[in-house]
Amino acid sequence: MIEIKNVSKWYGNFQVLTDCSTTINKGEVVVVCGPSGSGKSTLIKTVNALEPFQKGDIVVDRISLADPKTNLPKLRSRVGMVFQHFELFPHLSVTENLTLAQVKVLGRSLDEAKTRGLKMLERVGLTAHKDKFPGQLSGGQQQRVAIARALAMDPIVMLFDEPTSALDPEMVGEVLDVMVQLANEGMTMMCVTHEMGFARKVSHRVIFMDAGRVIEDCKRDEFFGNPDARSPRAKDFLAKIL
Ligand code: ADP
Ligand code: MG
Numbered sequence: 001m002i003e004i005k006n007v008s009k010w011y012g013n014f015q016v017l018t019d020c021s022t023t024i025n026k027g028e029v030v031v032v033c034g035p036s037g038s039g040k041s042t043l044i045k046t047v048n049a050l051e052p053f054q055k056g057d058i059v060v061d062r063i064s065l066a067d068p069k070t071n072l073p074k075l076r077s078r079v080g081m082v083f084q085h086f087e088l089f090p091h092l093s094v095t096e097n098l099t100l101a102q103v104k105v106l107g108r109s110l111d112e113a114k115t116r117g118l119k120m121l122e123r124v125g126l127t128a129h130k131d132k133f134p135g136q137l138s139g140g141q142q143q144r145v146a147i148a149r150a151l152a153m154d155p156i157v158m159l160f161d162e163p164t165s166a167l168d169p170e171m172v173g174e175v176l177d178v179m180v181q182l183a184n185e186g187m188t189m190m191c192v193t194h195e196m197g198f199a200r201k202v203s204h205r206v207i208f209m210d211a212g213r214v215i216e217d218c219k220r221d222e223f224f225g226n227p228d229a230r231s232p233r234a235k236d237f238l239a240k241i242l
Helices: 040-047 072-077 094-104 110-123 139-151 169-184 196-202 220-225 232-241
Strands: 002-011 014-024 029-033 055-060 079-082 157-161 189-192 205-210 213-219
Touching (some): 002 040, 040 157, 072 079, 139 169, 213 220
Parallel strands (some): 029 189, 029 205, 157 189
Antiparallel strands (some): 002 014, 205 213
């Protein structure tokens, strides 16, 4: 589903990604972890073509991002992305937030978009809040709406960048529950997260990044179950969290 091939990226003179490669298969849940500043957000944004890269290629559903002929907005519309800060439109109701991109980007009728949006809202357990504005919801509820909004676009893959990091601790669980449910339903997911409970429970693979490089890319049980076989950096990281 996603092939990241020897991707390097610079911000000016600063090389933020160095020769990053990995493959994410259909239905796979891959957790990306590593210290702050290691390039996790940058890598996940390149997959959605929100950040350009200067070397290598990323192929999403057989479409090459390095190919200048690729219609990036169209591709982006098929890749769901949920950020740390739930970027809902504050002046639009929950239902309007759920329908806007479906109508504007996918060209769906308002009726069709509403039906699809409300179905996704039900999936995250928030049907009762459909007419509220984001400011009337808790952070956890807003993040669940953001997930529903992404799902309403029928994404072929969902990218998460620390979706629970900005939440009060008591709200982390409700968002992780939605992510676990998605994973169990077979959604292809690439998740930057520090929630190692989630990683241990539902991920298939773990990628560990350090200083812009993919240092580890291995099966979940290998990553967590065999820390002595890990690189020194990953071993340090694991020692702190396990
Ligand atoms: P992470 O998500 O792992 O914390 P990031 O991908 O956000 O890491 O950042 C990786 C490195 O790139 C950091 O050193 C950060 O300061 C730098 N960086 C991120 N965004 C930019 C930018 N727009 N311009 C310049 N440097 C950036
Ligand atoms: Mg980040």
